[in-house]
Amino acid sequence: EAGVAQSPRYKIIEKRQSVAFWCNPISGHATLYWYQQILGQGPKLLIQFQNNGVVDDSQLPKDRFSAERLKGVDSTLKIQPAKLEDSAVYLCASSPITGASNQPQHFGDGTRLSIL
Amino acid sequence: AQTVTQSQPEMSVQEAETVTLSCTYDTSESDYYLFWYKQPPSRQMILVIRQEAYKQQNATENRFSVNFQKAAKSFSLKISDSQLGDAAMYFCAYLRINFGNEKLTFGTGTRLTIIP
Numbered sequence: 001e002a003g004v005a006q007s008p009r010y011k012i013i014e015k016r017q018s019v020a021f022w023c024n025p026i027s028g029h030a031t032l033y034w035y036q037q038i039l040g041q042g043p044k045l046l047i048q049f050q051n052n053g054v055v056d057d058s059q060l061p062k063d064r065f066s067a068e069r070l071k072g073v074d075s076t077l078k079i080q081p082a083k084l085e086d087s088a089v090y091l092c093a094s095s096p097i098t099g100a101s102n103q104p105q106h107f108g109d110g111t112r113l114s115i116l
Numbered sequence: 117a118q119t120v121t122q123s124q125p126e127m128s129v130q131e132a133e134t135v136t137l138s139c140t141y142d143t144s145e146s147d148y149y150l151f152w153y154k155q156p157p158s159r160q161m162i163l164v165i166r167q168e169a170y171k172q173q174n175a176t177e178n179r180f181s182v183n184f185q186k187a188a189k190s191f192s193l194k195i196s197d198s199q200l201g202d203a204a205m206y207f208c209a210y211l212r213i214n215f216g217n218e219k220l221t222f223g224t225g226t227r228l229t230i231i232p
Contacts, residue, residue, distance in 0.1 A: 042222030
């Protein structure tokens with residue numbers, strides 16, 4: 001099966017600019033996750049979708065970050081305006097359904113964001 | 117809130133030898149899942165092994181095995197017969213079981229180097 005697809009792979013922008021990342025989960029996976037992985041740290045969950053509804057966005061900085069998952073498939077994560085501390089790898093993951101703990105999350109390759 | 121601690125930022129092992137990576141976690145839950153994920157340089161995170169907290173038997177996947185000590189809240193990963201392809205960041209992760217809102221919490225990772 002095809003894996004989780006993310007684009008772009010790399011992005012360099014200046015602070016205060018905006019940026020968007022795209023994720024296409026594995027076909028049929030109802031749950032989609034966005035993580036932020038700062039250099040030297042483990043991934044931190046930003047937002048979790050179940051189909052097209054938000055399950056958990058408690059750690060999403062909502063003043064500058066937004067995410068949507070229209071039609072319950074693809075998802076877009078946006079940062080506007082970007083700050084220097086947003087430099088990180090943004091990982092997208094998906095799993096078949098939430099509530100099925102024996103179904104692990106599958107990760108994409110991530111988007112490496114550098115803020116100048 | 118659950119926390120996951122990996123106290124070894126870096127480890128190295130001679131090829132064909134055995135290495136153990138440490139992980140401790142903090143939780144008040146009695147049922148949960150624990151995972152080890154592997155993240156090779158510039159490549160996607162993949163699942164290595166998982167352990168269900170209600171199972172006393174330690175999980176094993178080929179050369180990878182865990183030592184799960186529930187009372188001590190310890191979850192170490194043993195890699196036997198280390199191979200060059202095992203070089204990567206290894207993340208320990210805890211999954212809270214909460215139907216409709218399962219959240220994966222990662223440790224800070226251990227960078228494993230394999231010495232030829």
